[in-house]
Amino acid sequence: MDRWKTLSKKTLLTSELFEVTQTKFKLPNGKIKVREDVIRKPTVCVFPVDGQNIYLISEYRELWDERMLHAVAGFVDKKGETILDTAKRELMEEAGLQASQWEEISRYRLAASVIKGTTSLFLARDLEFSKQNLMDDEKIKVVKLSLKDAVSKVLTGEISDSATMVGILMIEKLRRQKKI
Template sequence: MKNPWTTISKKEVYDNPWIRVEEHQVITPTQKKGIYGKVSFKNLAVGILPLDENGYTWLVGQYRYTLDEYTWEIPMGGGAIGQTALESAKRELKEETGLQANEWTEILKIHTSNSVTDEVGYVFLAKELVQGETAFDDTEDIKVWHLPFQEAYDMVLDGQITDAISMAAIFKASVLLKK
């Protein structure tokens, strides 16, 4: 489809090691002048749904500064641009849970909030797991929880898990596991 938007100009209004914010002067699809803000992340989003042979998974709990609340979610993090999503996923799984997986399947590509950001996330199902030691980043105070996959699914349904990538991953995995 042809892009109905016209960009007149764009300028960077904020930049740090993790994000860049731009303000765009635009002509909207209805031919009116307007502005549009765009947040570009300097990493890929990667999420991992580890699943063992007994149907258990792992969630990580942490206090999310931006939300000002504690959340439960699948192991996830940022992957450096230039590194594959799978390489980043393997690192994040090890850091946050201590797990290493011998079987990896990409199950999801997701645009995290396509009205304001161009961020892309990738989610992998990790199986054939081996437990090791965690290696948290200095910004992480994480609790790791090993629980039945069905319980994680129920947490999404009753609103205990609200992270979009976690929700999408758990729902997608539920469908794939029933096939």
């Protein structure tokens, strides 16, 4: 493996959820390369499933200036909180749901380069409904869909959030294999 040698590294920006770094490398061919990367805190994405139905959320996403349909999600950003703790907290806060059965179905990298971060996908079952505990800037609607309709929305582009797309297609594959 041809590793790049790190010559220097500095942090350009630190925020609550990520940092931007600039690293100077010496390549195996002797050339020098400088690149910037985003290092993101881990995230979770939760897929509550009840029989052949899945619960997603619909909310306005300011970055895209549109209402989006996607899975419950959030950053692992509370001190001492595990990835599963974060998934449980986010499900309760955003959807007003609790689950007694949890399974991490995937943990994947966001990209091969430029953005370093992982997302853990959780299947949540045996659901109990409660009340949402939204933050001041959140206005979230819980949407119940058949898994078939959710897959269709992924394939037509109506669901375009990558973690939600990956999770729905994985759950459909697991369902077909009779693993869920």
